[in-house]
Amino acid sequence: MIINFESDPEDLRKHLKDKYSLGCKFEKPKSIRSKLDKKKDFKISSETSISELDIFSTDLWFKSLTVFNADGNKIPPDLTLREAKKFKIEYDENHEFNNLLNSLNSISETSDYSDIEWIKRISSKALKISQNETDKNKVLLVLEKILKINEKFLQSDFDAILKK
Amino acid sequence: MKVTKFTYDNPDSDGRISLEAEGVIENKSVHDVEYITTSYILVNEAGVTVGGGDTFHDDAFIDSKSSGDLSLLSWDSVDAGKINGSGENLKAYFEATTYKREFVKVGNMDFPQKVGDLSQLKKVVSLGGVADLMGVSAYRNKDTDEGECDVDMQIAVKNTSDTYFSRVQITTKLMDQRDAELGNDLSYYELPPHSSRIFTPWLYSLKPGKIKNAEYNITASVFIPIESFTVEAEPVKSED
Numbered sequence: 274m275i276i277n278f279e280s281d282p283e284d285l286r287k288h289l290k291d292k293y294s295l296g297c298k299f300e301k302p303k304s305i306r307s308k309l310d311k312k313k314d315f316k317i318s319s320e321t322s323i324s325e326l327d328i329f330s331t332d333l334w335f336k337s338l339t340v341f342n343a344d345g346n347k348i349p350p351d352l353t354l355r356e357a358k359k360f361k362i363e364y365d366e367n368h369e370f371n372n373l374l375n376s377l378n379s380i381s382e383t384s385d386y387s388d389i390e391w392i393k394r395i396s397s398k399a400l401k402i403s404q405n406e407t408d409k410n411k412v413l414l415v416l417e418k419i420l421k422i423n424e425k426f427l428q429s430d431f432d433a434i435l436k437k
Numbered sequence: 438m439k440v441t442k443f444t445y446d447n448p449d450s451d452g453r454i455s456l457e458a459e460g461v462i463e464n465k466s467v468h469d470v471e472y473i474t475t476s477y478i479l480v481n482e483a484g485v486t487v488g489g490g491d492t493f494h495d496d497a498f499i500d501s502k503s504s505g506d507l508s509l510l511s512w513d514s515v516d517a518g519k520i521n522g523s524g525e526n527l528k529a530y531f532e533a534t535t536y537k538r539e540f541v542k543v544g545n546m547d548f549p550q551k552v553g554d555l556s557q558l559k560k561v562v563s564l565g566g567v568a569d570l571m572g573v574s575a576y577r578n579k580d581t582d583e584g585e586c587d588v589d590m591q592i593a594v595k596n597t598s599d600t601y602f603s604r605v606q607i608t609t610k611l612m613d614q615r616d617a618e619l620g621n622d623l624s625y626y627e628l629p630p631h632s633s634r635i636f637t638p639w640l641y642s643l644k645p646g647k648i649k650n651a652e653y654n655i656t657a658s659v660f661i662p663i664e665s666f667t668v669e670a671e672p673v674k675s676e677d
Contacts, residue, residue: 290641296623345606345623346495362496369500376461376504379441388439391463395504 274317282334288317293358294343299335323357324350366404373399374411381419389426392419397437438462438533438666440509444675445524448517454524456672458510460531462499464663468537470499472660474603475533477510482526487519493603499535509533524672531668536603536660539565548611548651549577549588556653564659567598568605568628573655586643594657595633602628604660609638614650619643628659 274288282299289295315329327338327350340348340357348357377395399412416434419426443458458477464470476491490513499505509531520526546558558573571593578587594605606625613619620640628634 287641298625341495341623343621343623345608345625347493364498368498369503372499372505373503375506379459379461379506380439383439383441391439391504394463394502398503 275314276317277314278333289340293354295348295357296341298339300337301335319355320353322351322353323348370399370402370408377415381415389430392426393430393434396434438668440531440668440670443529443670443672445527445672446675452517453514454517455514456510458529458531459506460509461504461506462533462535462666463504464499464501464535466663467501468663469501470497470535470663471538472536472604473497473507473533475509478530479515480528481520488513488515528669528671531670532666534665535663537663539659539661541657543570543655543657546573546575546653548648548653549575552577552579564594564657565661567600567661568659569595569597570657571595575653580645586645586648590638592636593633594628594636596628596630599630600662601630602659602661605634606658607636607638608656610654611640612652612654613647619647619651
């Protein structure tokens with residue numbers, strides 16, 4: 274499909290739906306742009322990325338453009354339309370554990386963090402739902418790191434987590 | 438909410454300073470978080486706004502009584518001239534709101550088989566006790582010049598609460614008599630307190646020959662706020 278300043282945005286919507294099973298939401302600007310703003314033709318193919326489409330269409334028509342899949346999830350801008358067609362967010366059984374571990378890892382990067390109770394809650398839950406020794410060890414490694422760099426996190430806090 | 442990373446780079450060749458921020462949110466509630474909105478304001482040494490932005494995280498999922506990390510600021514930059522040449526003169530105010538999802542099966546409804554037919558779902562459906570879906574109508578107009586079915590479908594959702602919903606979502610699927618999907622539409626809008634919104638699902642490329650005994654399947658979701666957070670942070674120089 275080729276779009277330019279004379280194209281109808283609704284045709285873009287139909288094209289994305291028919292060819293890539295994608296929905297889109299756009300907010301039109303209040304003022305009509307001058308024809309001096311007109312750009313060259315833009316060819317949309319399966320290798321066009323969402324960010325390329327976004328940049329061209331917001332220059333041409335919209336204040337903003339959001340492209341989403343059949344579940345309503347926003348498509349990451351770096352994906353091509355071909356990739357976007359298959360894009361689906363799925364949470365595996367380890368999602369909560371990974372979420373907790375990532376949170377703990379992020380917090381461990383900040384040496385001045387004072388909400389020790391939060392660290393205790395995250396790590397206790399991560400240990401509780403960990404499925405195997407490997408997962409448990411991942412949590413313990415982060416806790417050891419926090420113990421080393423965060424003065425407010427004491428050995429007694431570490432021991433209390435292990436006792437739970 | 439805790440900001441776990443907030444960094445700035447040196448000015449690039451255009452004199453712009455790139456910024457990046459991440460944070461962790463704790464969900465203390467008994468509900469799973471399925472949607473998060475975030476926003477930020479950047480101020481200079483004088484406390485004056487020099488930038489900002491907002492986004493929604495529809496890929497978020499934080500279990501009840503659990504924590505999750507998220508990006509608070511990415512792909513943004515500030516002109517060095519606005520902040521006296523360095524990111525160290527910058528401060529940010531980050532806001533986030535977590536939402537639970539109320540999912541409702543609205544029901545099934547016949548596809549209008551002939552031009553002039555009106556199909557109706559004659560019921561008011563409560564969406565989590567905070568909004569009402571005021572029935573569904575589908576009126577069959579004459580076919581388009583391309584020979585495709587043209588159906589004017591209308592669904593109203595009324596916010597009966599004092600709460601601002603960042604997202605109300607309607608999904609419409611059209612299934613044929615063998616339960617194969619002929620088309621679908623997903624639409625979403627914000628919905629302020631005590632206001633309503635008309636959804637007009639549009640299914641493309643429906644040929645009259647394919648819609649015999651077809652049926653709509655309609656579902657709705659309202660994303661209800663759980664908790665809001667505000668955090669101030671000052672960036673540190675990126676190590677990259």
